[in-house]
Amino acid sequence: MFSGSIPALVTPFRDGVFDEAAFRKLVDWQIEQGSAAVVPCGTTGEASTLSNAEHHRVIEVCIEQAAGRVPVIAGCGSNDTRNALLHMNFSRKAGAAAGLCVAPYYNRPSQAGLIAHFSFLAENSDLPIVLYNVPGRTVTDILPETVIDLVNRYPDRFVAIKDASGDLSRVTDHRKGIGKQFVQLCGDDELWLPHNTAGGRGCISVTANVAPALCAEFQAACAANDLVEARRLNDLLYPLHYAMFSDASPAPVKYALSRVHEWIEPGVRLPLVECSDASKKAVDEALVLAGLV
Known part of the structure; x- marks a missing residue:
């Protein structure tokens, strides 16, 4: 159902308020640069600091601006099952293609x-x-046997997984236990290449926020089995993948976007703060290496 380079979009703020105009520009730019789908209100979108009203407005604006050009996978996760359902019902009515549902955090089910x-x-x-x-964020790990159980129980409901477990063996576990129709998307940018090699179909990416064209080209090379080109692009992107997590995410990627586009401000919401000088240096060097500034 999904494949390719899929950015987990930041939520731009201006004076602490959702910057709708900047977000619309970001969605347009992502689509123009080759992103295959977009994800509002994920971890990178600071969903944990958005009120329900803000959360739903961000999803609504994203769907409006995408205007059917690419699918919108709306962040619907919550550690409150009924609140997750609230997000899903809203997203369905708004026109989302799917809901991204994270394992409940803090509760440790x-x-x-x-x-x-x-x-x-x-x-x-x-x-x-x-x-x-x-x-790494939720503490709770959705084990392969649980994924396989859920997909086999509800094959029409569970269509894909974003796996940020860091365990590449799970790509094969899922593939052998479920089948090719289930889409596996990488959740760790630095593992995108080996994840694809094991059977993945793309990545829900932090780096794609700031390097959408390079990420789309990289995924296209992987899909074409052009490993020489895929490795070349991976080498360009690799320092940027790590720079995005050189401080608490999404502060580094928001800083990176502010260096590429003047209409994006680097501010994040408390308890996060802007990234450190060391992080900014790592981001700056990675942007230069990738030819983005």
């Missing part, structure tokens, strides 16, 4: 709890679900 949580969402909304596993 068991695997049985994860199955109950995601089953509830699947049974109470007809919006396709992209599972999002990022145990």
Whole structure:
């Protein structure tokens, strides 16, 4: 259902308020540069600091601006199952192609709890679900057997996974347990190349915010089995992948975008703060290497 370079969009702020005009420009630029889909209100979009009203407005604006040119995978995750369902129902009505649903954080549910949580969402909304596993942030890990169980129970509801577990063996585990119709998307930019090689179809990417054309070209090279070109582009992007996490994300990528576009401000919401001088130096050097400034 999904493939390619898919940016996990930042949410621009100006004076602490959602900067709708900048966000619309960002969506247009991403599509023009070759992004295959867009994800508002994910981790990079600072969804955890948005009110429900803000969260829904960001999704609504993204869908309006994309205007059907690419799919919108709306961030719908929550550690409150009913609030996740609220986001899914809103996103469905607004026209999203799918909902990105992260494992509930802080609560630390068991695997049985994860199955109950995601089953509830699947049974109470007809919006396709992209599972999002990022145990480094949520603590809870959606194990391969849980993913396989959910997809085999609800094959029409669970269409993809964004896997940021860092465990590349899971690509094969999922593929052998589910089948080729289930889309596997990398959630760690620096692992994008080996993830594709193992059977992945693309990446929900932080780096693609600031380097959408390069990321789209990289994914196209992978899809064409042109490993020489894929490695060349990966080498260009690799320092940028790491620079994006040289301080608390998304502060570095917002700084990077402010260097590329004057209409993006680098501000993040508390408890995050702007990235350090050392992080800015790493970002600046990576932008130069990639030819982006």
